[in-house]
Amino acid sequence: MTMPDASTTAAAEPIPRADRHLRILSTGDLAGIDISLADVVSTVEDAYRTLHAGESDNPRKLTVKPRDGHSVAYAMLGRDGSRDVVAVKTSYKHGLDKGREEQHYYTTLTLYDDVTGLPVAMMDCSRIGSLRTPAVSALLARECAAPGARSALVIGTGTQGRLALPFLLTTLPGLDRLMLFGTHPEGVTAVRERLRAHFPDRDVEIVTDAGAAASEADIIVATAGGHTPAAVGADRLKPGSLSILVGHGLAPSALHRADRVIATSEAQMKVTGIDMADADGELRAVDAEFPPVITGDTAGRRTATERIFAYNSGLVVTDIALGHRFAQLALEQGLGTEVALWR
Structure with missing residues (x-):
């Protein structure tokens, strides 16, 4: 696309x-x-x-x-x-x-x-950075989300979380359910204000159970800081879901048990993604990097039901x-x- x-x-x-x-x-x-x-x-x-x-x-x-x-x-x-x-x-x-x-x-x-x-x-x-990162997540969603994706969950209300939803709606205007998990009231308010500034007719549903919300989401964008209580694992991700990791909010199993792994850069992931390593200190191999996906030379998604994990590290x-x-x-x-x- x-x-x-x-x-x-x-x-x-x-x-x-x-x-x-x-x-x-x-x-x-x-x-x-x-x-x-x-x-x-x-x-x-x-x-x-x-x-x-x-x-x-x-x-x-x-x-x-x-x-x-x-x-x-x-x-x-x-x-x-x-x-x-x-x-x-x-x-x-x-x-x-x-x-x-x-x-x-x-x-x-x-x-x-x-x-x-x-x-x-x-x-x-x-x-x-506050613009580039959510723009990349939105491009990942455009290329890797399941056909007809309708719902998105953003975990985290900091700098990277506040524009995540407006950018997702820019590349996927068909999203009709927007969810947010955050632990900072001022951050939740900021997310809602940013969304309405760009899309006045849209609002976000505040959720208190990140795992339960993730099980209903087609797209999950984890942008939270290191102190977040959210750690959504593979068992909470439904078939066809796309999980995008920007900061924190996903457990290592979301990576290791994914059907397909996309990274903006595998080398960068090895530097900044070590917190997603398994018990042996290893990271799951990357199936494809994003540049050839965005040009159409490599498939982002191969089937409608595979669970995709995408690692968004800044280039x-x-x-x-x-x-x-x-x-x-x-x-x-x-x-x-x-x-x-x-x-």
Whole structure:
């Protein structure tokens, strides 16, 4: 299936640079940029297609973590071949042993124009990630959900959970039952507000038993944090279901007993998915990666009844594509601060 790609032409146009100044785009700058969900999905899909065509590079991420596990940091380098952009993304989270309100999270994306050799922008990457990840889940659902899927359950109400349902409705408008499991009242409120902002006539059903809800859902998107009480196992997943893991909320059996496993990147899954290992510390082998699925070269789903597990780990090429799109829109609107960093 292919969605209209209204933004590909615009997104591929180079951003003109006249000097060696670096444009800094803050959280506030990016928050003021209006971009449709369809634009985001189209941009992310194009990044996957370009990667599968062999025109982009997405090396495995580097990770550092102290022995006590109180923090984690990632570094990701990539190149977008359709936009001729090279970028470096960094991600650092502190306080993993504490509650959400005590944690600190910083992520940045720095873009360079590989035609002119000049910097494009350095930006806070938090909004990029909050859009890119649910867009990928929506694309996974579009390609891997059973035909006629009607119901979806989102587990978690944090950053990644709040736009999960609007993006799912963007790629699968036929969904008519939307369910949510969350333990933070403010998060539940935020999910409902985000849904109504994009789909005013839709509402979400709040559930208190994640396992029972999962047994009735065609699509499950697990986005919760590490402290969630939800751990939906394979025995709660009905035939034909699609389970997408973004954060936490699914038990390892959902992976190991799946009929088919799809990963955005098998290498990335081996780095960030170790909490899904079995008793021997092993992860289930991946049957297919997502880039060839999205291009139609590999089947996402083979039968209507197989239970599919999909692992959604971020690929830096999708951050680059979406970051470039935001930089382009910011430049058009005169947003950001120019810094003579190399002078």
